[in-house]
Amino acid sequence: MPMWKCKVCGFVFEGPEPPEKCPKCGAPKDQFVKLSEEEEKLILRARLTNSLHMEAYTLLQRLLEIAEKGIQDNLDPPCVKIFTEEKEFALTMMQKIKAELEAHMKKGKW
Ligand SMILES: [Zn+2]
Incomplete structure (x- = not known):
């Protein structure tokens, strides 16, 4: 499952697409960046x-x-x-x- 990170607060969201708004800080969808496979692996591990x-x-x-x-x-x-x-x-x-x-x-x- 792809992971997206809020550039404003660091919230990590898992899903095919980033959320419409950050559940933590309310930042809009365009503030989310897709994490690389390496970054995902670090989190999962x-x-x-x-x-x-x-x-x-x-x-x-x-x-x-x-x-x-x-x-x-x-x-x-x-x-x-x-x-x-x-x-x-x-x-x-x-x-x-x-x-x-x-x-x-x-x-x-x-
Ligand atoms: Zn946020």
């Missing part, structure tokens, strides 16, 4: 990995919430230490994922 990163990000957000509750509960120092390490781990991994996804976007793997 990265799709699974991108969605796995987003799923992991959601889990890390949950871990962050759990760790913050544990820190607040403050049962004893060893527990607080574990929750603090979990919080740092979650925050670091979330930043790593965001940096990687940003790199994917810059390379057209999105």
Whole structure:
């Protein structure tokens, strides 16, 4: 299926023809450019990995919430230490994922 990219906002549309208007920014049809086969391949190849990163990000957000509750509960120092390490781990991994996804976007793997 051909892919078309909005020059205004970057929205990628899949279909035989570009849409009448961009679903994201409302730009007219003539603002869409057809992606090359190479560009399409990059997007298709990265799709699974991108969605796995987003799923992991959601889990890390949950871990962050759990760790913050544990820190607040403050049962004893060893527990607080574990929750603090979990919080740092979650925050670091979330930043790593965001940096990687940003790199994917810059390379057209999105
Ligand atoms: Zn657009």
